[in-house]
Amino acid sequence: MKLFLDTANLEQIKQGVKWGVSGVTTNPTLVAAEGVGDYKTLVRAICDIVPGEVSAEVTVEGAAAMIAQGREIAAWHDNVVVKVPCTPDGFEVASQLGNDGIKVNMTLCFSASQALLAALCGAYFISPFMGRLDDIGQDGLDLLAEIVDIYDKGSLETRVLAASVRHPGHVLQAASLGAYAATIPFKVLEQLARHPLTDSGNARFLADWHGRAAKKA
Ligand code: G3P
Numbered sequence: 001m002k003l004f005l006d007t008a009n010l011e012q013i014k015q016g017v018k019w020g021v022s023g024v025t026t027n028p029t030l031v032a033a034e035g036v037g038d039y040k041t042l043v044r045a046i047c048d049i050v051p052g053e054v055s056a057e058v059t060v061e062g063a064a065a066m067i068a069q070g071r072e073i074a075a076w077h078d079n080v081v082v083k084v085p086c087t088p089d090g091f092e093v094a095s096q097l098g099n100d101g102i103k104v105n106m107t108l109c110f111s112a113s114q115a116l117l118a119a120l121c122g123a124y125f126i127s128p129f130m131g132r133l134d135d136i137g138q139d140g141l142d143l144l145a146e147i148v149d150i151y152d153k154g155s156l157e158t159r160v161l162a163a164s165v166r167h168p169g170h171v172l173q174a175a176s177l178g179a180y181a182a183t184i185p186f187k188v189l190e191q192l193a194r195h196p197l198t199d200s201g202n203a204r205f206l207a208d209w210h211g212r213a214a215k216k217a
Contacts, residue, residue: 001174002052002181005189006163008034008042012186013049019193023052025127025163025183027083027107028059040076047077055105055125057083058093066093074102081105081124086114091121098122105161115147119156127183129164130174140164141173148177168192 004023005016008030013021024046031039043056056073058066070082070093081103084090094104098121105125106118110133118126128147130140147160162174162182168191174182184192 001179003171003189004052004161004181004183005050006030006165006183006185008046009186010042010045010049013046016186016189017050019189021189022050023054023181023183024050025055025083025105025161027057043073043076043080047079050079052079053081053103053125054079055081055083055107057085057107061089063089063092063096066090067096070097070102070104071100074100083107083127086110086118091117094118094121094123098124107163109147109163110143112143112146112150115158115160116150116154116156119151119154119158123158125159125161125180127161127163130162130170131164131166133164134166140170141177144174144179145177148179152178 002022003020004025005013005021006025008026013024043054047054058069060066060069066084066089073082074080082097083105084093085108086106094106097104103124105127106123107127109115109126109128115126128143130144133140133143144162151158159180162179165171165182165184165188168188171182171184171192
């Protein structure tokens with residue numbers, strides 16, 4: 001399984017790559033959080049840092065406008081995947097962009113039926129939102145499991161990208177279900193790396209080592 005960072009922050013992405021991150025997902029909220037700079041320039045800068053796919057979302061409404069913007073975004077860099085929402089227009093856009101040979105990430109997926117349609121429209125990624133389902137008292141894990149099962153049984157090639165990840169448990173659940181990747185906030189990446197017993201054990205090892213060096217001197 002791969003880890004992607006769900007951020008548009010270049011410093012976080014640089015650090016994430018050093019910790020094994022191979023792709024990035026952005027959305028309009030995350031891009032807006034980085035300020036008022038040029039969208040294309042920011043996405044290209046991200047592509048220059050990470051080795052794998054970088055999702056950039058359309059920011060317009062209506063199938064025709066989304067298709068036109070999707071084609072434009074796809075031309076920004078070879079690693080760009082165009083993100084479109086799981087809406088009626090979005091499915092039409094995914095089909096058209098797919099026919100053009102453009103990779104599409106269908107986002108804001110909250111049901112297995114949306115995931116099925118996304119696959120039949122030729123989407124490259126489906127992004128089920130685990131955390132936002134948990135937030136409304138449903139189980140994001142159930143949705144992820146259902147999608148993985150439907151794709152496996154139907155030999156559907158769309159890759160499952162677990163999204164709206166809130167904690168390390170979500171990442172491990174996605175991994176054990178066989179998701180292609182999880183896209184995670186930087187805070188969750190840091191949580192994956194740390195354990196208090198590792199920190200205290202390491203501090204003890206180093207203190208003992210330096211004590212030994214002091215005794216020798
Ligand atoms: O990029 C989409 C998704 O991961 C958003 O997550 O935390 O805003 O629900 P969140």
